[in-house]
Amino acid sequence: MRDGSTVFLPRKIRLERQHGLAAHEIGHFLLATAGMENSEDNARFMAGALVLSREDFADDVIRAKWDLHRLKTWHPNASFEMLARRLAQVERARVEIVDAGRRRVVVGPQTRREMRAFEIASGGYRRVIRVGRAD
Secondary structure, three states: OOOOOOOOOOOOOOOHHHHHHHHHHHHHHHHHHOOOOOOHHHHHHHHHHHHOOOHHHHHHHHHHHHHHHHHHHHHHOOOHHHHHHHHHHHEEEEEEEEEEEEEEEEEOOOOOOOOEEEEEEOEEEEEEEEEEEEE
16 A cells, blocks of 8 residues: 555545545554554554544534444544544444454443444445443
């Protein structure tokens, strides 16, 4: 994807994925420039921060009552995964992402509280994203 100072994005992927990949690669560049740990987790955090500013997004999370589908209508350039991960960064939350019945991503502390499940179907994939307040 990266070649020096140029970012190459595949043309045959969803537009929101292109936005996320560009923000992710810019995150790598910013981390390297700042002399910070240039890890995938840090670049993913930077991508979320670039696309979804903390203060505005935190307000939107409250207005949307943690509804990922509503957040998606307000932030069409962010993927559902980016929205869920960013939610866990601005709120004390637990996020679980399940692809094809297998839990793939877990973000945030354990919770004994009920979690909301959002079914996401787009193109050829199906996933469930569960979000809930952490203990």
